[in-house]
Amino acid sequence: xxxxxxxxxxxxxxxxxxxxxxxxxxxxxxxxxxxxxxxxxxxxxxxxxxxxxxxxxxxxxxxxxxxxxxxxxxxxxxxxxxxxxxxxxxxxxxxxxxxxxxxxxxxxxxxxxxxxxxxxxxxxxxxxxxxxxxxxxxx
Amino acid sequence: xxxxxxxxxxxxxxxxxxxxxxxxxxxxxxxxxxxxxxxxxxxxxxxxxxxxxxxxxxxxxxxxxxxxxxxxxxxxxxxxxxxxxxxxxxxxxxxxxxxxxxxxxxxxxxxxxxxxxxxxxxxxxxxxxxxxxxxxxxxxxxxxxxxxxxxxxxxxxxxxxxxxxxxxxxxxxxxxxxxxxxxxxxxxxxxxxxxxxxxxxxxxxxxxxxxxxxxxxxxxxxxxxxxxxxxxxxxxxxxxxxxxxxxxxxxxxxxxxxxxxxxxxxxxxxxxxxxxxxxxxxxxxxxxxxxxxxxxxxxxxxxxxxxxxxxxxxxxxxxxxxxxxxxxxxxxxxxxxxxxxxxxxxxxxxxxxxxxxxxxxxxxxxxxxxxxxxxxxxxxxxxxxxxxxxxxxxxxxxxxxxxxxxxxxxxxxxxxxxxxxxxxxxxxxxxxxxxxxxxxxxxxxxxxxxxxxxxxxxxxxxxxxxxxxxxxxxxxxxxxxxxxxxxxxxxxxxxxxxxxxxxxxxxxxxxxxxxxxxxxxxxxxxxxxxxxxxxxxxxxxxxxxxxxxxx
Numbered sequence: 001x002x003x004x005x006x007x008x009x010x011x012x013x014x015x016x017x018x019x020x021x022x023x024x025x026x027x028x029x030x031x032x033x034x035x036x037x038x039x040x041x042x043x044x045x046x047x048x049x050x051x052x053x054x055x056x057x058x059x060x061x062x063x064x065x066x067x068x069x070x071x072x073x074x075x076x077x078x079x080x081x082x083x084x085x086x087x088x089x090x091x092x093x094x095x096x097x098x099x100x101x102x103x104x105x106x107x108x109x110x111x112x113x114x115x116x117x118x119x120x121x122x123x124x125x126x127x128x129x130x131x132x133x134x135x136x137x138x139x
Numbered sequence: 140x141x142x143x144x145x146x147x148x149x150x151x152x153x154x155x156x157x158x159x160x161x162x163x164x165x166x167x168x169x170x171x172x173x174x175x176x177x178x179x180x181x182x183x184x185x186x187x188x189x190x191x192x193x194x195x196x197x198x199x200x201x202x203x204x205x206x207x208x209x210x211x212x213x214x215x216x217x218x219x220x221x222x223x224x225x226x227x228x229x230x231x232x233x234x235x236x237x238x239x240x241x242x243x244x245x246x247x248x249x250x251x252x253x254x255x256x257x258x259x260x261x262x263x264x265x266x267x268x269x270x271x272x273x274x275x276x277x278x279x280x281x282x283x284x285x286x287x288x289x290x291x292x293x294x295x296x297x298x299x300x301x302x303x304x305x306x307x308x309x310x311x312x313x314x315x316x317x318x319x320x321x322x323x324x325x326x327x328x329x330x331x332x333x334x335x336x337x338x339x340x341x342x343x344x345x346x347x348x349x350x351x352x353x354x355x356x357x358x359x360x361x362x363x364x365x366x367x368x369x370x371x372x373x374x375x376x377x378x379x380x381x382x383x384x385x386x387x388x389x390x391x392x393x394x395x396x397x398x399x400x401x402x403x404x405x406x407x408x409x410x411x412x413x414x415x416x417x418x419x420x421x422x423x424x425x426x427x428x429x430x431x432x433x434x435x436x437x438x439x440x441x442x443x444x445x446x447x448x449x450x451x452x453x454x455x456x457x458x459x460x461x462x463x464x465x466x467x468x469x470x471x472x473x474x475x476x477x478x479x480x481x482x483x484x485x486x487x488x489x490x491x492x493x494x495x496x497x498x499x500x501x502x503x504x505x506x507x508x509x510x511x512x513x514x515x516x517x518x519x520x521x522x523x524x525x526x527x528x529x530x531x532x533x534x535x536x537x538x539x540x541x542x543x544x545x546x547x548x549x550x551x552x553x554x555x556x557x558x559x560x561x562x563x564x565x566x567x568x569x570x571x572x573x574x575x576x577x578x579x580x581x582x583x584x585x586x587x588x589x590x591x592x593x594x595x596x597x598x599x600x601x602x603x604x605x606x607x608x609x610x611x612x613x614x615x616x617x618x619x620x621x622x623x624x625x626x627x628x629x630x631x632x633x634x635x636x637x638x639x640x641x642x643x644x645x646x647x648x649x650x651x652x653x654x655x656x657x658x659x660x661x662x663x664x665x666x667x668x669x670x671x672x673x674x675x676x677x678x679x680x681x682x683x684x685x686x687x688x689x690x
Contacts (some may be wrong), residue, residue: 051174051177051300052177052260052300053300053383054260054297054298054299054300054301054302054378055378055379055383057296057297057298057299057300057378058297058375058378058379059379061296061297061375065413065417079174081161081174081178082300084294084296085294085296085297085299085300086296087296088296089296089297108157111153111156111157112150112153112154112294113146113149113150113153114146114149114150115294115296116150116290116291116293116294116295117290117291117295117296117367117419118417118418118419119296125421126146126290127421127422127424127425127428129146130144130146130425130428131422131424131425
C-alpha cells in the first residue's frame with residue numbers, strides 16, 4: 001500500500017459515489033484489501049499497472065463486500081474497454097493513464113442491457129428480470 | 140440445445156456491435172494492437188500464420204441443425220468452404236479477414252451463436268460429455284448447469300482478466316467422456332445417496348500443456364444450488380493468488396500444486412462461506428427455466444429395442460459407431476470426421492449441411508461435437524439407422540473407426556498455428572494410413588498428436604501420445620505411452636529419444652505391433668501398457684541397447 005505521488009491527470013466518474021479529491025490510499029494488486037481501514041477514507045485507489053492484471057477487480061469487490069461506501073478509483077492502464085467490468089466490480093471512478101472520451105465511456109457503460117451475474121448492488125440480474133417478466137404476464 | 144430468450148439474444152447482439160466498434164477503432168489506428176489483442180481474443184479471433192482464425196463457441200458441444208447450417212454458411216461465405224472441429228468441442232475457421240469478422244459474428248448471432256471467450260485469459264467455452272442427455276449411465280443431463288455457468292461466466296466483471304485461460308468441463312455420468320480431471324475445474328453431477336440431493340463432485344487444478352496434472356478432488360459434494368457461488372470462490376482465490384509473473388506458471392494447477400490441495404481447499408471454503416450469502420446463486424426456478432429451454436425431445440415410448448439388419452459395411456458401422464441410448468429403441472450415433480488419411484476434425488460445408496439434414500429428419504434436431512473431433516447424433520430412433528448410414532456414406536462420413544488407431548486427434552499444428560513447433564496434421568494422416576490395415580485388430584487405441592507443448596492435441600492423455608517439438612530448426616516428435624482422459628485418468632510417459640516425421644510413424648507402428656504380440660486375450664492397448672510398463676515397447680522401438688539408454 002502506498003500513497004499516490006501524483007494526482008491523476010484524468011478523472012472519469014462512473015457513478016455518484018465519485019469524488020474530486022485524490023485517493024488517500026493506493027492499493028497495489030498484491031495488497032490485502034482486508035487490511036484497509038475502510039471507514040476512515042473517502043477515496044481508495046486501486047492500481048492497474050497493466051490492464052491485463054485483473055487482481056484489482058477482486059480487491060474492489062472485496063472492499064465493497066466489506067462495506068466500503070466511498071469512492072473506489074481504478075488508477076492506471078485502463079481503457080474504455082474495461083469500464084463496464086470496472087463499474088460492475090464496484091469502482092465508482094477511473095483515473096486512466098490515457099484520457100477516455102466521456103461519450104465513449106457512456107456508450108460502453110450502457111452497451112449491455114442485463115448482466116448475467118450479480119454485480120453492483122441494486123442492479124437486477126438476468127434471472128430477476130426473467131422472473132419479473134414471467135410474473136408480469138410475459139414480455 | 141439451449142434456446143436463447145430475449146435477454147440472451149440482446150447480449151450477443153450487443154457483443155457484435157461492441158466488436159464492430161473495436162475493429163473499426165483498430166482499423167483506423169485509434170486502438171493499438173497491444174490493447175486490441177485481448178479484445179479480439181475474447182471474441183475468438185487469433186492472428187495465425189497465414190490469416191486470422193475465428194474460433195466459434197459451441198457450448199458443451201451442442202448444436203441444432205439450424206446452427207450447423209450457419210456454420211456451413213460461414214465456411215462458404217467467409218472461409219474456404221470448410222471448418223475444423225476442435226478438441227474443445229468448438230469450430231475454427233482458418234481464413235477469416237479482420238474486416239469481415241464482425242459480419243461473421245453478426246451472422247452467428249442470428250442463430251444464437253457467438254465466439255465470446257473462446258480465447259484470452261478468461262473462462263473459456265465450457266465443455267461436456269458428448270452423450271449428455273442421451274447416455275444410459277447418467278444421473279441427469281448436466282448441460283443445464285453448464286449453461287448456467289456459461290451465462291455466469293459471460294462478461295464476468297471480476298474474472299475477465301485472469302492470470303491465464305480457464306477451462307471447465309461437465310459430466311453427469313459414471314464414465315468420464317469429458318476428461319474432467321484434465322481441466323481447471325471438472326464437475327461431475329451426482330446424487331447423494333442418503334437424501335437424494337443433487338450436487339457436484341468438484342475437481343480443480345488439472346490440465347495438460349507444459350506441466351500436465353491430474354486434478355485432485357476439491358469437494359466431494361457441493362449442493363447443485365450453490366454451483367455459482369462455489370465457482371466464484373474458486374475463481375476469486377485463483378484471480379488473486381494465481382501467478383502472473385510467468386505465463387508458463389499461471390494456470391490454476393500451479394497454484395493448487397504450490398499450496399497443496401488441502402490449503403487450496405481451505406481458502407476456497409473460507410471464500411465460499413462468505414460468497415454464498417451474497418445472492419450469487421439463482422433460485423431453483425432459473426435452473427428449471429434453463430432446463431425447459433433445452434427442449435428435451437419427446438421420445439416415443441415402447442419402441443422395439445432392435446437394430447435393423449443391413450449390408451456388411453452397415454453392420455460394421457453399427458458395431459463401431461452406434462451406442463446405447465437411455466431410451467429403449469433409440470441409439471447414439473457417432474459420426475467420424477476421421478477418414479483414413481484425412482485431416483482430423485475437418486468438415487466441408489456440404490458435410491455440415493448433410494449432418495444438419497440428418498439431425499433434423501432423424502435425430503430430434505440435435506448434433507454434438509466431441510473433444511475427439513468427431514460429431515454425434517445423440518437421439519436416433521434405431522429403425523432409422525440404415526437410412527442414416529446410407530446418407531452419411533453418401534456424404535463421405537460413414538467411416539467406422541470410433542476410438543480406433545485411425546481416429547487420431549490432432550491440433551492444427553504448424554500448418555496454421557503460430558504457437559506450433561511442428562506439423563501435426565501430416566503426421567496424423569501418415570499414422571492413420573499406416574495403421575489402417577491393422578486398426579480393427581488393435582481395437583481401442585487413442586492416438587493424440589500436438590504440434591507444441593501447449594497440448595491442444597491432448598498428447599498427455601493419449602494411449603499413444605505424440606508431441607512435436609523444434610530441435611535446432613528441425614521438426615522432432617516425441618513418443619509417449621499410457622495416457623488416458625477417461626475415468627481412469629493418467630498421464631502418458633515419454634518412451635525415449637524423439638524421431639523425425641517418418642521415424643515417428645515407424646515407431647508408432649512398432650509400438651502397435653508390440654502390443655499385438657504381447658497382449659492378453661481381450662486386453663486393450665492401454666491395459667497392456669499398464670501391465671507391462673514401457674520396457675518391452677522401448678526395447679522394440681530402440682533395440683536392447685537403445686532401450687537402456689532411453690530408460
